[in-house]
Amino acid sequence: MNNREKRKMEKELGLLKVKKSMSLKEWSDEVGRNIEYGKSKHESMVELRRLQEQEFQDKMSALQISYIVEDLTSKGMNLIEAQEKAKELYRKQLQK
Secondary structure (H helix, E strand, C coil), X not given: CCHHHHHHHHHHHCHHHHHHHCCHHHHHHHHHHHHHHHHHHXXXXXXXXXXXXXXXXXXXXXXXXXXXXXXXXHCCXXXXXXXXXXXXXXXHHHHC
C-alpha cells in the first residue's frame, strides 16, 4: 500500500480527525501501546507456530515408528518386542 492509498483509507475510516485531535503525548502513548501489543501478539504467534511444528514432528515420529513395528510384525516378531525394537531403531535413525 502506497502513501496515497494509506492516506485515503485513513480518511475514510476517520483516523485523520482522531489523530489531529490528539495531543502529541496522547498520540505517542497510543503508538507505544500499539507497538507493545504487536510485540506480545508476535510472541504468542511464534509460540503457537512452535507448538504446531512440534505436534507435527511428534505425529511423524509416531507414524514412522508404527511403520517399523508393522514391518517387524510381518517378519514374525510379536507386537510388544516389535514396538521396543522399533523405538530403538528410530532413535538410532535420529542420531545419524
